Amino acid sequence: MDHDWLISRFDALLSDLDGVVYAGPHAIPGAVEALGRLAGIGVGLGYVTNNASRSPAEVAAHLRELGAPAEDEQVVSSSQAAGELLAAKLPPGSRVLITGGPALAREIELAGLVPVRSQADEPVAVVQGFHPDLGWKDLAEAAYVVAAGALWVATNTDLSIPQARGIAPGNGTLVAAVASATGSTPLVAGKPEAPLFHTAAKRLAAERPLVVGDRLDTDILGGNNAGFATVAVLTGVDTRESILAARTAERPGYLIEDLDGLFQPYPDIEHDGGAGFRCGAATAVVDGTVLRITGDPADLDAWRAGCAAWWAATPEAATAQAPELHWTGH
Secondary structure (H helix, E strand, C coil): CCCCCEHHHHCCCEEEECCCCEECEEECCCCCHHHHHCHHHHHHHEECCCCCCCCHHHHHHHHHHHCCCHHHHEEEEHHHHHHHHHHHHHCCCEEEEEECCCHHHHHHHCCEEEHHHHHHHCCCCCECCCCCCCCCCHHHHHHHHHHHHCCCEEECCCCEECCCCCCEHHHHHHHHHHHHHCCCCCEEEECCCHHHHHHHHHHHHCCCCCEEECCCCCHHHHHHHHHHHEECCCCCCCHHHHHHHHCHHCCEEEEECCCHHHHHHCCEEEECCCCEECCCEEEEEEECCCCECCCCCCCHHHHHHHHHHHHHCCCCCCCCCCCCEEECCC
């Protein structure tokens, strides 16, 4: 292994899917090849997904169709994390109301619990995950059981999901409906909470995993919440500008263009003792709300230096804050 590579610092990669491995039906250029290199250098690979409507086997089959290495057990879904969370809190054989599809029911079964569909079955818990066939009656059933005091776990709280025709309501909107009706708040198994990442790391027996994602609010926040190292890629939702402006909890440890960046040396970011930071040939300094970067906006090192300087100047940012950017010397 080349010990200068970024990935050589870690024993496993926990990868997001949409925006990292594929965009819509197609693989992101270079992603499949990069993932294929991990096994040869002894780095474990796990895929972490909030999708609760497809089984891990279905997700793995899709990845294999794209040419990516993917055994079924390498895919860890929010449904599995929900099952593990419930199994840790309930006796084996406990009845759990399924507010979701067959894939979610299967994971609850595999966790040693009994999936049921009605309050009449006397469930002691509710698990809620997205499925396109969910309707009002399903949400009402969940509300009755939650209001009666049952344990409530949501697979994830993504407010939107991308569909072929546009952005559609996600599981978070359906969870919010039950929350509004009951005044209760669920435990969340998926991103950006820690259980999904801990489940994936445990499955790979990883001690130093690196979480890679394209979204600050799910992947990076989730990896940070789990206490793992995080790297943002620029092949999906978030951009150089939005990453620079990120609130403290959503700031990645590393920034790369795409997965190929895992197999490149990661440059040192040096603090000059004052307000200035250097990365490669670029330097950055903060003056009030102004961030002055000397370098080329097309050079990622300039953004790495800029992030280091701006984040050092705003260490406790509860909300996203963008500096006024001034570029010189390019």
